[in-house]
Amino acid sequence: MCDLSPFFLKPFPKACRLKAFIIAKLNGLNIPADVDPNATITQEQYADLLIHAMDTKGTFPVIEMLILLTDEDQVSPTSMNSVQRIYLHGIAKLDEKQMAYPKREMSRGEAAVWLHNAIQFVETHTAQKPEPPVERGEVAVAVERVNDDVNKVTLTRQMPSPGYGFAITDNRFKDDGTAVIAYSVSEPKPGMLYPQVLTEAKAETYISSKYKPVAAQLR
Template sequence: MKRLTVKTSVAALSLSLVFGGMSAYAFDDVTLDTQVQMLQSLRDQGIVKGVSSNKFNPAGTLSEAQGIQMIVNAFDLSAGNETTEPGNPKWYHAAYDAAMAEGLSIPEMRDAEEALTREVFANLLFEGINTTGEYPVILLYNHIEDEQEIRPEYTSSIQNLLNMKVISLDDKEQFRPRDTLTRMEAAEMVYEAREFIDRYGKGGSSDETPGTVPGSGQQAMVPEVSSQTIDEKTVKVKISLELPNPGYGLEIKDVELSKNGKAIIKYEIIQPDPNKMYPQVITERSAETNIPSGYTPEVAPFS
């Protein structure tokens, strides 16, 4: 697993061009104590700077180049042999090279000055976290009021970040995926991402949290149950579950018939092959079994 350190290589110069001068004290335009402390921490680690010696401009928008630079700095990404553009290099070329070398999904139609949207930055952030190792993630599908506005290729990243507590929804349970990202929003997301890595990465706890994956016998979601009468003696039961990617499976391991008329269906989430790569697309898995008529189906994790 990659150790995160203060960024000193790929874009030390370009960071100063992205965020301007740095103040040794709190920014005049940031007064909330939690935000002041957060920015102080990120600045000390070389991840963000102000637009001037005493201004951060928290409500200002973040450009594509600035956002990619933040991701590169936050996760200490290394530049490979990629070349983004021929000719004289611009301040952000090194960051693009590093992001490309690590396999991040930088926008196909690149525009360094284009304002980043919340969904694009969230996807880059999740991919950045994944460059540092594998982490336990709760298998929980979060209701997002404006989910229909999220592009399908970003849905899984946003769901995972919500489960990691790296991002959150607003008071209307919306994510506002197409809104442009502010500098403060980006800083808060990056800060929470690094806090998550500190908790569960190298040097943090390696214990699996109950109800998380990877790991065997850890079930975080309860499958949906449906039933269909086959004949007077038999009922077919189907259990269904949405999982983070196509590598996961769902199996019925046992059925216990209780004296109180319940059929306890024991299920297990099958883990992905660790030697294969899977697209981060939420995938529905299902399994079926038959139970005697007169029993009420219920589900429970297999152990």
């Protein structure tokens, strides 16, 4: 007897297989609705699913290097990153010819080994948790006289970690005598680890002493 699911169009011959597909789907894996549960899966397809499954646990540091594959031209561009990471993380190993065999059918034995290695990797490595979103916080504006004509303006803002960037991007002078000091906040670099401590970020600019500075975040 075949089992049906609201997630997938084709019937599944076994309930246990359907359950596994549903769990994967609910955990964020991109499994198409028209997937054929009886179809084979290639090594690059399995690598892509496995890496995306690992990414649901967090962001793991990756060595910035490129592994040379003899059959690189056979790897689909959409799967290249996952194939590279499978070998960079040590989940799979290339043969003596540096062949990845991306189009070769994945055997159950190979799949079990890769899955075991992936689980071990996740359990023994600390995933970098996503940085907390930066809420619109208060920016302190300090004015310091340089001379009769010029003032130094310093903007100060608290950040969740030292990974965030804080910079003045523009000065806009208005007819009402105010100078709008536009600033931007940039996200931490992916793959980098930063201590989760409040950090005071500062940015400076110089304006005419005729204007009163007002801070505004660039959107």
